[in-house]
Amino acid sequence: MKMKHLVLTLWAFVVTTPLLWAFMSSFKTDSEIFDSPWALPSAVRVENWGRAWEQASMGKYLLNTVIIVGGALVLTMLLGALVAYCLARYTFPGNRAIYYTLVAGMLFPVFLALVPLFFVVNQLGMLGTYHGLILVYAAYALPFTVFFLHGFFRSLPSAVAEAAFIDGASHTGVFFRVMLPMARPGMVSVAIFNFVGLWNQYLLPLVLNPDPDGYVLTQGLAALAISQGYKSDWSGLFAGLSIAILPVLVAYLLFQRQIRAGLTAGAVK
Amino acid sequence: MATVTYAGATRHYPGTDRPAVDKLDLEIRDGEFLVLVGPSGCGKSTSLRMLAGLEDVDGGKILINDKDVTNLPPKSRDIAMVFQNYALYPHMTVYENMAFALKLRKTPKSEIDVRVKKAADMLQLGDYLNRKPKALSGGQRQRVAMGRAIVREPQVFLMDEPLSNLDAKLRVQTRSQIATLQSQLGITTVYVTHDQIEAMTMGHRVAVLLDGVLQQCDTPRALYDTPANVFVAGFIGSPAMNIKTVALTDEGGVFGQMILPLTREQVAAARAGGDGKVTVGFRPEDCQLVSATEGGMPVVVDLVEDLGSGANVYGHAAINGGDERFVVSTERRSMPNLGETVFVKPRTDHHHAFHATSGIRLA
Numbered sequence: 123m124k125m126k127h128l129v130l131t132l133w134a135f136v137v138t139t140p141l142l143w144a145f146m147s148s149f150k151t152d153s154e155i156f157d158s159p160w161a162l163p164s165a166v167r168v169e170n171w172g173r174a175w176e177q178a179s180m181g182k183y184l185l186n187t188v189i190i191v192g193g194a195l196v197l198t199m200l201l202g203a204l205v206a207y208c209l210a211r212y213t214f215p216g217n218r219a220i221y222y223t224l225v226a227g228m229l230f231p232v233f234l235a236l237v238p239l240f241f242v243v244n245q246l247g248m249l250g251t252y253h254g255l256i257l258v259y260a261a262y263a264l265p266f267t268v269f270f271l272h273g274f275f276r277s278l279p280s281a282v283a284e285a286a287f288i289d290g291a292s293h294t295g296v297f298f299r300v301m302l303p304m305a306r307p308g309m310v311s312v313a314i315f316n317f318v319g320l321w322n323q324y325l326l327p328l329v330l331n332p333d334p335d336g337y338v339l340t341q342g343l344a345a346l347a348i349s350q351g352y353k354s355d356w357s358g359l360f361a362g363l364s365i366a367i368l369p370v371l372v373a374y375l376l377f378q379r380q381i382r383a384g385l386t387a388g389a390v391k
Numbered sequence: 392m393a394t395v396t397y398a399g400a401t402r403h404y405p406g407t408d409r410p411a412v413d414k415l416d417l418e419i420r421d422g423e424f425l426v427l428v429g430p431s432g433c434g435k436s437t438s439l440r441m442l443a444g445l446e447d448v449d450g451g452k453i454l455i456n457d458k459d460v461t462n463l464p465p466k467s468r469d470i471a472m473v474f475q476n477y478a479l480y481p482h483m484t485v486y487e488n489m490a491f492a493l494k495l496r497k498t499p500k501s502e503i504d505v506r507v508k509k510a511a512d513m514l515q516l517g518d519y520l521n522r523k524p525k526a527l528s529g530g531q532r533q534r535v536a537m538g539r540a541i542v543r544e545p546q547v548f549l550m551d552e553p554l555s556n557l558d559a560k561l562r563v564q565t566r567s568q569i570a571t572l573q574s575q576l577g578i579t580t581v582y583v584t585h586d587q588i589e590a591m592t593m594g595h596r597v598a599v600l601l602d603g604v605l606q607q608c609d610t611p612r613a614l615y616d617t618p619a620n621v622f623v624a625g626f627i628g629s630p631a632m633n634i635k636t637v638a639l640t641d642e643g644g645v646f647g648q649m650i651l652p653l654t655r656e657q658v659a660a661a662r663a664g665g666d667g668k669v670t671v672g673f674r675p676e677d678c679q680l681v682s683a684t685e686g687g688m689p690v691v692v693d694l695v696e697d698l699g700s701g702a703n704v705y706g707h708a709a710i711n712g713g714d715e716r717f718v719v720s721t722e723r724r725s726m727p728n729l730g731e732t733v734f735v736k737p738r739t740d741h742h743h744a745f746h747a748t749s750g751i752r753l754a
Contacts, residue, residue: 281478284445289492289539290466299491303482 141367148360155356167357174346174361182335183342184365189252190338191320194259199313201260202267203305207297209268210275211283221272227265236329243330250333258326263316270315274308275301314377321370339366393546393579395419395442399451402437402603411437413603414451422577424570425608426594428584430626434603435583436551442581443472443549455546471540472549476556477532479524479539485511486520489538510541513572530561537569541576548573548580554589566593587627591615599623617743621750624672624743630703630718634672636747637711644671644744647688647710651742657753661746668747675703675720677741680733687734690717692727702726704733 147155150163175181209221248254286300324340346362397417403410412434419425427435440446444465452461460468480488493503511517514534554562570593573580590597591611598608607619618624624632638645639661643653651671661669681687690706704719727733744753
């Protein structure tokens with residue numbers, strides 16, 4: 123028991139320290155960051171955040187990211203849930219083939235797909251557009267989503283679906299009114315996972331999103347770090363980093379309260 | 392109000408060598424409480440699910456009110472079902488659970504309200520309407536499942552072992568509640584159970600199934616008094632009937648020094664293909680413990696179950712060279728001790744005779 127606590131404490135320390143340090147540094151001056159890296163800022167310099175938001179366009183990038191990740195997330199969850207439900211609960215010829223093809227997508231290295239993907243998106247005229255990135259992100263996140271939800275839908279008691287059929291629900295009705303609400307803990311878990319993954323996505327936008335006005339946060343941060351060159355603005359960089367991290371933290375804190383195992387408790391004996 | 396007819400209904404699961412339900416013929420009358428009973432794997436649940444539309448029918452037909460429903464989806468059959476594990480919707484309150492079917496049917500809100508409240512009153516669920524299923528006890532969940540069926544006012548109620556997840560005391564209580572409710576509502580009910588006591592106490596008629604084949608369908612009393620074959624004789628009644636296959640003489644079955652008399656017709660029927668043997672049975676309560684001089688069969692007592700109201704005596708006796716086990720119900724006053732030898736004498740005219748190979752009752 124004690125050992126477990128020790129390990130967990132250590133782990134929590136390792137995870138939170140860099141976050142807190144970056145957050146703290148975002149309120150310091152550049153010289154403070156280098157002279158006394160562990161000390162608290164002498165004054166809270168909010169102007170660092172203003173500089174990152176305005177001059178480094180982190181505000182604009184945040185908006186771009188929210189639109190793209192949000193759109194991709196809605197699309198992924200809707201399609202993923204539908205596909206996983208059909209594959210998990212209906213038997214039809216080709217069921218397994220479709221499932222394994224989708225799951226194989228998880229194993230395919232994204233680097234191999236990059237070049238052909240670029241040409242496809244380019245020829246579709248979707249390079250650097252919101253909808254272009256949303257579609258690619260959704261395709262990227264779909265395999266894991268289906269894999270995860272497939273297992274989840276399988277574990278739901280089929281008697282509840284049968285009860286709904288007898289009560290007069292159609293197939294769509296059973297899915298949206300009964301099975302989907304029952305799958306909420308699984309949906310929330312996989313949504314958080316996808317949100318974090320897509321939010322931090324750098325490789326795909328790097329290739330498919332060349333227009334600086336359309337940058338997402340990760341590209342913005344990279345640009346901020348590179349463009350500094352010799353006139354470094356470290357405090358601004360940390361502020362930009364914090365801007366990129368905060369929404370993920372907030373989203374996680376909000377949603378994690380909703381992951382409640384035992385939501386299905388009471389359905390069957 | 393409806394009749395239900397199984398006409399040669401068959402279900403054959405792909406990849407199995409024999410049908411789960413084999414040419415089931417059964418007529419269920421309007422307002423009747425029919426119980427399907429049998430050991431696990433006998434096809435009783437499958438039969439019920441075929442009627443519900445949850446299971447394909449591979450042969451024959453199923454009719455509700457003389458209308459062929461064999462290929463209709465569940466929602467077009469106007470039935471309501473209570474599941475063994477209740478299958479409540481976990482994200483809905485008790486009220487929403489009961490109102491769900493009516494809502495899908497676009498019933499006006501005011502009428503839904505009236506019907507749900509009425510059903511809730513009948514089942515003493517009035518105080519729990521805003522709770523979710525997980526905040527209810529097992530018995531309350533069971534009542535919600537009943538309520539969900541009742542508010543529908545369907546043509547037929549289907550119940551798939553609705554009591555098997557309750558504790559013993561609650562089960563007995565709910566058993567009588569369901570029977571009372573059914574006679575009040577007068578809705579045709581098909582009830583599946585593996586528990587022969589439930590079957591005997593609740594059903595107007597009881598259908599006994601084994602290996603997908605209907606063995607006998609009759610009133611509880613008729614099943615008990617005149618079982619159609621050895622299986623029904625052994626399945627109905629607790630403790631089970633003492634059934635032994637013994638040598639056949641002109642007078643009847645030979646039980647050690649004792650002879651269980653058979654009519655001439657019975658003896659003749661038993662002779663045909665019976666290999667000189669006959670299967671006879673007598674119920675534990677249809678025999679007496681007598682003194683050594685009165686010509687009973689000597690049985691050595693292995694176990695005595697004191698039930699309070701009476702006692703079950705389990706023992707063994709050497710018959711035809713083999714050790715045979717017997718059970719006898721007796722009054723508490725004459726309860727023997729372990730290891731004691733008692734003398735068992737079946738009451739005349741209360742024993743049953745079956746053909747030794749086919750197992751069919753000898754009339």
